[in-house]
Amino acid sequence: xxxxxxxxxxxxxxxxxxxxxxxxxxxxxxxxxxxxQNSGRGLVHLILIRSNEREKHSGRLRVTLDTSxxxxxxxxxxxxxxxxxxxxxxxxxxxxxIFGKGTTLSVSS
Amino acid sequence: GAVVSQHPSWVICKxxxxxxxxxxxxxxxxxxxxxxxxxxxxxxxxxxxSNEGSKATYEQGVEKDKFLINxxxxxxxxxxxxxxxxxxxSFYICSASRRDGYGYTFGSGTRLTVV
Numbered sequence: 003x004x005x006x007x008x009x010x011x012x013x014x015x016x017x018x019x020x021x022x023x024x025x026x027x028x029x030x031x032x033x034x035x036x037x038x039q040n041s042g043r044g045l046v047h048l049i050l051i052r053s054n055e056r057e058k059h060s061g062r063l064r065v066t067l068d069t070s071x072x073x074x075x076x077x078x079x080x081x082x083x084x085x086x087x088x089x090x091x092x093x094x095x096x097x098x099x100i101f102g103k104g105t106t107l108s109v110s111s
Numbered sequence: 112g113a114v115v116s117q118h119p120s121w122v123i124c125k126x127x128x129x130x131x132x133x134x135x136x137x138x139x140x141x142x143x144x145x146x147x148x149x150x151x152x153x154x155x156x157x158x159x160x161s162n163e164g165s166k167a168t169y170e171q172g173v174e175k176d177k178f179l180i181n182x183x184x185x186x187x188x189x190x191x192x193x194x195x196x197x198x199x200x201s202f203y204i205c206s207a208s209r210r211d212g213y214g215y216t217f218g219s220g221t222r223l224t225v226v
Contacts, residue, residue: 042202042220042222043219043220044117044204044217044218044219044220045155045204045206045217047214047215047217050214090154090155097143097145097160097208098145098157098160098206099145099157099206099215100157101147101154101155102154103153103154104153104154106152
C-alpha cells in the first residue's frame with residue numbers, strides 16, 4: 003500500500019531554478035520524511051519533519067508540513083544537475099515506512 | 112554509523128531457480144527489517160516486515176511461500192525468491208530500523224533479472 007501521492011510525477015528544470023515537489027498522505031503521522039533515489043540506487047534520507055513542525059530547512063532544502071491538509075512540500079533551491087533523481091515522501095503509519103509515488107526531477111545544465 | 116549492506120547488488124538467474132538476497136546491519140542491531148520491491152519508474156512497495164527471531168509479516172498480495180524471509184539474528188535478514196519467474200524481475204531494497212528506534216537505514220538494493 004502507498005501512503006502518499008506526490009506531484010508532479012515528473013519535473014524538468016534548468017540549473018539554478020528552484021524545484022518544488024508536493025506530497026499528500028492519508029493517515030495521521032508523527033513525522034514525514036523525504037528521500038532521494040538516484041537511478042537504480044538505494045535511498046538517501048534527506049530530511050525529517052515532525053508533526054508539530056511547520057517548516058524545516060537543511061542546506062538548499064526546505065520542507066513544509068500542513069497536517070490539516072495532510073500535505074508536505076519539498077523545495078530545492080538553486081538546483082544543480084546533480085540533483086537529478088527521484089524524490090519520495092514517506093510516513094510510517096505503523097512500523098514500516100510507506101512511500102509516496104515519487105517525483106522524478108531532471109535538472110539540465 | 113548506521114550502515115546496511117545488501118548483497119548482491121545485481122543478479123541474473125534462470126527461470127525456476129531460487130535467489131537469496133542478504134541484508135546486514137554493519138554497526139547496529141536491527142530489531143526490525145523491511146523488504147521492498149520497486150518496479151521501473153515506480154515507487155517502493157513494502158513486501159514484508161521481519162522481526163528478529165519471529166516470522167515475517169507479509170503485505171497483502173505478497174506470496175510468503177515465494178518470498179521467503181529469514182531474520183535469524185539482529186544483524187542479518189535474507190530474502191529468498193523461490194522458483195523465480197521473469198515477472199519477479201525487479202529492484203529489491205531492504206531497510207533496517209535500529210533497536211533504539213532511531214530512523215531507518217536502507218541497503219543499496221539488488222537488481223534481480225530473471226531470464
